[in-house]
Amino acid sequence: MADRKSQRVAALADALGEHRVLHVRRAAELLKVSEMTVRRDVANNPASFQFLGGHIMLAGEREGEAPYELGLAANQHASAKRAACRHALKHVARGDTIYLDCGTTLVHLVEMLPENADVSVVCCAMNVAERLARRPDIRMIMLGGLYHPSTASFSGNPGLETLDQLGINIALLSAAGIDFTRGATCAHFHEVPVKQKVIGLAQRCHLVADRSKIGVQKPAFFAPMSAFQSLITEEGEQRVK
Template sequence: MEKMTSRIQKLELLLKQMDKLHLRDAAEMLNVSEMTIRRDLVSCASSVILLGGYIVKDPKMHGHRGYRIFEQQEKHTAEKMYLGKLAASLIEEGDVVFFDCGSTIPFIATHIDDGLKFTALCCSINAFLALQDKPNCELILCGGHYSRHNAFLNNIQRHSELEMICTNKAFISAAGVDIKQGVTCFNFDEAKAKQKAMAKTQQAFLLVDHSKFNQVEQAYIAELSAFDTVICDQPAPSLFLDKLPKLMCNTLTR
């Protein structure tokens, strides 16, 4: 019963970040069979239901749509799951890691071994909620003004934790990767936070799925050369091969 409750809680957490989750993807994330999840949803009262092969919020308990971190939050779930596996494989005992606010973050947290001891620094509610479930994670949440549309905390003090804490790894998400315009995202405050995190880390990892290449958004983060490694679900387009730093993809079985 305890394991069932834990699985349901993780599904509820994920559905705070997206509108729907395919049953197959949920089973892979939780490392159980699709039938197990079906039984969980039937046996345990919760705020999520199975509808047409997708796990969604129960409309009886959710009278309105909540915010979505990004405009297309529910898309590319399989790719984000794969990126999460790749990123989690890089986290080692004793690491001090910055986790960005992107929708891939819950998938990274899901794949981190519960026995691993590490410190996590984040400045978004979605990252905090995903990482708080890790029993050996020392979790630091940067404070500030809460932005509802992206669950982000913008610092209001002169100096923030991002400027005071040196990490050895930082996972940075982006909405666009372009040869001329560099790496971009939707929000200017997010871009500033990403820049601060990159300035205080030893290794900066860019997490993007293949759909982000040749895309440009309004808020500039950095040039591609500012990152040590790009983590992607597929090989990058040929035009990017000479511009990319180390590329990490297709090294784990999906």
């Protein structure tokens, strides 16, 4: 009986893995038990499931709990990041190929891209790619390689070589630290080669970040401010050259 129960719980987890959200009634049908039993199963496994007004979802998708280690950073300054992206969006034109950097800033830009914008997006991060995958009207090119949970991004030579085959019009880079004299830095060294190569190849580069990054310096340096056309923050755009 503990068998039956755990089997049901597993089946429910499976179903949720595919549907993301399930109404209690529907779950009861699928599992061929009463609604009440489903409710009890859910209540007994708060670690796995979560109730939300008649619907069941996986607990993991709860507030802030992204599968990445980015979780914490993601929520901070989110509206500032969004605002910065809104400003950055002006630089994207029809037909462009753009590079979106890893981090939690530029994911917001994906949702702002107008429908049928006819843009190709190059990225190297799972969180960005996940959003892009929801947009069949956008062509996505992913730079693969070894996965780094800390940034939800990939690194490696073949990914860098992919860039040789691309013509990037606009590169939108993010940074964890921006110092006007020293330049742009990030937290992890594996990000550096991709950023630098993109900077070298793209027609125009912009640094996109919320203002909390200004004055900060992180361990991995990747570009002087002169590498960028502008710095774009929630307050708008400013020349840096």
